[in-house]
Amino acid sequence: MSCPKCKSNDKVKNGLIKGVQRYLCKQCGCNYTVSSKFLSEKEAKHQLAFSLYSEGHSFHAISRILGVSHVSVMNWVRKRESDVMIFLFIFSHYYLSLKLFF
Numbered sequence: 001m002s003c004p005k006c007k008s009n010d011k012v013k014n015g016l017i018k019g020v021q022r023y024l025c026k027q028c029g030c031n032y033t034v035s036s037k038f039l040s041e042k043e044a045k046h047q048l049a050f051s052l053y054s055e056g057h058s059f060h061a062i063s064r065i066l067g068v069s070h071v072s073v074m075n076w077v078r079k080r081e082s083d084v085m086i087f088l089f090i091f092s093h094y095y096l097s098l099k100l101f102f
Contacts, residue, residue, distance in 0.1 A: 006027050010027055047080075050076065
């Protein structure tokens, strides 16, 4: 785990933030955390919420399954829906442009 700014391995521990170890780079003074496992677990939970919603489960049912607030589930699903819609919009324009030329 190296500094994201200068890529140096010269670091010291610099406290905790939300239970994740924080580091201070001795070279550039950058504070950073290394939490790829936390991010992947968080992303997996968001993906599961979206999948359950796509299958027809309510926000309240999903929140009980995942043990989080129904408002959090709603925010995750709405964010994922907007990302999917943007992708579909871009892909459809690309597909239509190919059809026009061939």
